[in-house]
Amino acid sequence: MNEKTTAELENLRGLIDGVDQQLIHLLRKRLDLVAQVGAVKHGAGLPIYAPQREASMLAKRRGEAQKMDVSPQLIEDILRRLMRESYLNEKDVGFKQVNPDLGHVVLVGGEGKLGGLFAQMLTLSGYQVKVLDKDDWCRATAIFDGAGLVIVTVPIAITCSLIKEKLTELPQDCILADLTSIKGEPVNAMLEAHKGPVVGLHPMFGPDVGSLAKQVVVVCHGRGSQDYQWLLEQIQIWGARLVEAEPERHDKAMQLVQAMRHFSSFVYGFNLYKEEADIESLLQFSSPIYRLELAMVGRLFAQSPELYADIIFAQKESLKAIGDYLDNYSQALSLLQSGDREAFVSQFKEVAQWFGDFAPQFQRESRAMLQSVNDMKTD
């Protein structure tokens, strides 16, 4: 680079630094205003997450950006990231307590990570939370005495037997709920063990979400919904979206959403291991979608094997779904083995037709994800 170029670049980069510094000041100003909105909403018992306000705000800013020759998608991306920050900061003020008259809450198995997240959210909403862990059963009667809500959050393999053996003497009007990732058997076990209100919940996220805004919680009604309506409202105040489902429909979906998903990731990782793949090279040669795939598989092996074994082994019906996958894999492989390119293409078309409008929708969604995977590269 000659001296003139260097000087020009330095000058322009100085100006860019100045703009970025102004951005920091503007961000600080915005965070302060959002905090004030948070305080007003908290006072009125409203959730921070306001989807309609977001939609109208985004539409207006996109229009304004376009007039100034700024890409509408750019302002939308930035605002969405800022809104995520708004939800994270909500924890600083806490949440409205929907049922101030409730006795304390008992989390059975609160040492688990998801249990810990619920304990935190309940505490931030003003409830008194007691945790009952493996070693606390000798004190169980005292812990349950006066409880208004008992939430079971123990490993799936022991959920039903624990409910049937240990939760038969709860106070009559106490709500019994669980967070297990299957719902049929646990909800039945709760109905059998307890005569009072019963509700099955399945949070469709891991404990590492920073906020519950926009996360999904599946609700399977058991008994006495009017008595636990407040709990559902409370979860919505945390920002989550409730999806009501029959336990059977939920469990069937979980065979694909959980058992098959995690089992496939397991096999993918198992295969990389057996092939003695060089992850460094794979990363070097990764396309964005492959980087995302490695992330999806790799994150599995950063977590608890017991947790995933629990989820994969939870329903014996999953075995059929996973076996079908193997059959379909073999069938597709035979097209490859026989060199039948045409048959492969026509099979591809048939599946694409079956996906219908979802295929282009998924393509749009993944485009944004792939771009942010690429943004994260540092070398």
Ligand SMILES: C=C(O[C@@H]1C=C(C(=O)O)C=C[C@H]1O)C(=O)O
């Ligand atoms: C700040 C608010 O709360 C949330 C955060 C928003 C933001 O960061 O702009 C917008 C809407 C809400 O989801 C609000 O309602 O205005």
